Amino acid sequence: MPSRLSTLQARLLPNGPLDLARQVLLFMVAYQLYRLTRGLANNPEAATAAFANARSLIDVEQALNIFIEPSVQAFASSQQWLIDGASWMYINAQTSITLGALVWLYLFRNESFYFVRNMFLVAFGVALIGYTVFPTAPPRFFPEWGFFDAVSDFTGVRQDSVTINQLFNPYAAVPSMHVGFALMISIPLARLVRWRALKVFWYAYPLLVVFVIVVTANHFIADALLGAVAAGIGALAARAMAKARPHAWKFLPATQPARATAAP
Secondary structure (H helix, E strand, C coil): CHHHHHHHHHHHCCCCHHHHHHHHHHHHHHHHHHHHHHHHHCCHHHHHHHHHHHHHHHHHHHHCCCCCHHHHHHHHHCCHHHHHHHHHHHHHHHHHHHHHHHHHHHHHCHHHHHHHHHHHHHHHHHHHHHHHHCCECCHHHCHHHCCCCHHHHHHCCCCCCCCCECCECCCECCCCHHHHHHHHHHHHHHHHCCCHHHHHHHHHHHHHHHHHHHHCCCCCHHHHHHHHHHHHHHHHHHHHHHHHCHHHHCCCCCCCCCCCCCCC
8 A cells, every 4th residue: 555655646746745836836926927917007008009009910910911810700700619619718728728738747747847837937928028018909809890709708708898907907919828828738748649649639739729819809810920939939948948957857758768857
C-alpha cells in the first residue's frame, strides 16, 4: 500500500506539493493582474477610443479586402447548431479546454510544462500592454454592420455594451487571447501526443478558434492575427529562458526521453 501511494503521489505531484502550489499561485496572480488591467478602461475616454480603434481596424481590413466577418457570421447564423456550437466553444476554449490542457501537461508531460508556462506568462504581459494602449470594441458592438452577440443569445445573459467594472473590460479585443491561448496549447500538445488523430486535431485547433471568435462577433480577424503575435512573442521568450535554464525550462517533444525536472 505505501508503494502504491508513493506511485500515485509521483503521478499527481511530479515535483512535490510545493511545486504544484507554486504553479497554481503563479497562474492565479497572472490571471488576476490580467483581469485587473483589463478593467483600467473604466472611463468614457477609453470607451470612445475603443470604438474609434475598432472602426480603424474595419477600415484597414476593408483596404486589405479581408473584412469578411459580417458574411461569416451571417452564414453561421443560418445554421442554429453551428452558431450555438461556436458560442459554446467560445465560452469553454478559455476555461475547460485551456485549463484541461495545462493540467494534462503538468501531470503527464511535466518535463515540458514549464516551457509552456513561461510562454503563457509572457503572453499575458503582452496582452496587458495591448489592452492598455489600444482598447478596442469587439464586432458585436456594431449592429450597423449586421453583427449580433451570439454568445449572449446562447446563454441568455446580456452583455452591457457600456458597463465596465474592475474585473471586466468588454473593450479588450486586441490581442485575441482566445487565439493566443489556442496556439500556446495546441502546438505543444500536437508535438507531445502520440496518436495521429490527436495531432491533427491539435494542429487544426487554432483555426477552429479563429472561426469561433469571428462567428460569435467577439473579435475581428486582425485581433486574431495580433493574438498569434502575442503567442509568438511568448514562445520566443520561453526559448530564450530555456537557454538560461535548459535543465528546468526546456521543451522536450514526445520523441525525446523524459528527464528529471528541477522546476522553479
